[in-house]
Amino acid sequence: MDFVVTLIQPADSSVLITGGTGSFGRTMVHDLLREGYGEIRVFSRDEAKQDAMRHDTGDARVRYYIGDVRDYESVLAASRSVTHVFHAAALKQVPSAEFFPMQAVQTNIMGSANVIRAAEASGARSVVCLSTDKAVYPINAMGMTKAVMEKVAQAHGLENRDASTTVSCVRYGNVMYSRGSVIPLFISQIKAGKKITVTDPLMTRFMMSLAHSVDLVKYAFESAVQGDIFIRKAASCTVGDLARAVSELFGAGPDIQVIGTRHSEKLYESLATREELARAEDRGDYFRIPADSRDLNYAPYFDEGEKISPSMTDYDSHSAERLDVAGVKDLLLTLPEVRRELEAWPV
Numbered sequence: 001m002d003f004v005v006t007l008i009q010p011a012d013s014s015v016l017i018t019g020g021t022g023s024f025g026r027t028m029v030h031d032l033l034r035e036g037y038g039e040i041r042v043f044s045r046d047e048a049k050q051d052a053m054r055h056d057t058g059d060a061r062v063r064y065y066i067g068d069v070r071d072y073e074s075v076l077a078a079s080r081s082v083t084h085v086f087h088a089a090a091l092k093q094v095p096s097a098e099f100f101p102m103q104a105v106q107t108n109i110m111g112s113a114n115v116i117r118a119a120e121a122s123g124a125r126s127v128v129c130l131s132t133d134k135a136v137y138p139i140n141a142m143g144m145t146k147a148v149m150e151k152v153a154q155a156h157g158l159e160n161r162d163a164s165t166t167v168s169c170v171r172y173g174n175v176m177y178s179r180g181s182v183i184p185l186f187i188s189q190i191k192a193g194k195k196i197t198v199t200d201p202l203m204t205r206f207m208m209s210l211a212h213s214v215d216l217v218k219y220a221f222e223s224a225v226q227g228d229i230f231i232r233k234a235a236s237c238t239v240g241d242l243a244r245a246v247s248e249l250f251g252a253g254p255d256i257q258v259i260g261t262r263h264s265e266k267l268y269e270s271l272a273t274r275e276e277l278a279r280a281e282d283r284g285d286y287f288r289i290p291a292d293s294r295d296l297n298y299a300p301y302f303d304e305g306e307k308i309s310p311s312m313t314d315y316d317s318h319s320a321e322r323l324d325v326a327g328v329k330d331l332l333l334t335l336p337e338v339r340r341e342l343e344a345w346p347v
């Protein structure tokens, strides 16, 4: 059978971004506008953030939809005739998901199922769902609900072999300088003349720039097959080295106070398990983890295992390429936000 590949031109595409007013959404909108996309729909709950974004962006190709992923009708209304969906809406703060796990279930699991169902009902070609390293061996409700979101995304193709919408996921590490994260916190502590609060100097995290996370979503968007999970390889660092790098850049201390590990956080994060890596494709900057394509007949799950080399290990932030203090400083200086903070700070 011959396959006819029809390439959709950006100008003929209509993209929906759920959670579109967040850092990812705003960056993606600007990228898509630059690439000449015909219509971009920003879907979110907060009218004030949409209003601010409308003023900043000032482009009639961007349309704004108020709604909540928990409400199927509101997602469906925003999905009509879209060609692609980027699903970024989530409850992603670890503590709030711990306090209110059912809220995380409703947004991250039920909401994601609604987004996928609405995309399929609208004939969209693809959905890319944003996940996190905290979904791998999850210990907190945010990670657990994101892990189930990944399963829901993969079940879409398993349950319906003729599905017209390709659903994939991407897993992020920590996005540097994202709202409420540790880098802006360290900078504000230095600027206020306070000690830098470090949980555990030996704790490690994957460091990703926002630009790299947008690249990862675009990569999935361009190359995903039903049920794929994509990971972008990233370097990691210890929190102690991160604190030292920020202090040196801002000409401070280092004046560090060790406060201890917070509830529901891990010493290190994993972007992929050894079992996933055993069937993953190494694509240079990325790993592609294909979905388990055994059918819904239970027998193959019990009778057909995979041989995995004993030398295969997880891809985690303890064993990944490790940046030293100089390397972290170089990476920090690639971030426009950090450069802006430095310009406004007399070192």
Ligand SMILES: O=c1ccn([C@@H]2O[C@H](COP(=O)(O)OP(=O)(O)O[C@H]3O[C@H](CO)[C@H](O)[C@H](O)[C@H]3O)[C@@H](O)[C@H]2O)c(=O)[nH]1
Pocket (backbone or CB within 6 Å): 092, 093, 094, 132, 133, 134, 172, 173, 174, 175, 180, 181, 182, 183, 185, 197, 198, 199, 200, 203, 204, 205, 239, 261, 262, 265
């Ligand atoms: O005062 C602090 C706060 C944090 N940390 C450490 O800095 C690292 C990063 O902490 P962040 O709070 O920036 O990030 P988390 O890994 O806890 O979680 C982040 O990434 C998640 C996705 O993986 C969610 O997006 C979440 O909202 C976001 O904060 C962690 O090792 C943490 O222990 C400190 O040393 N001192």
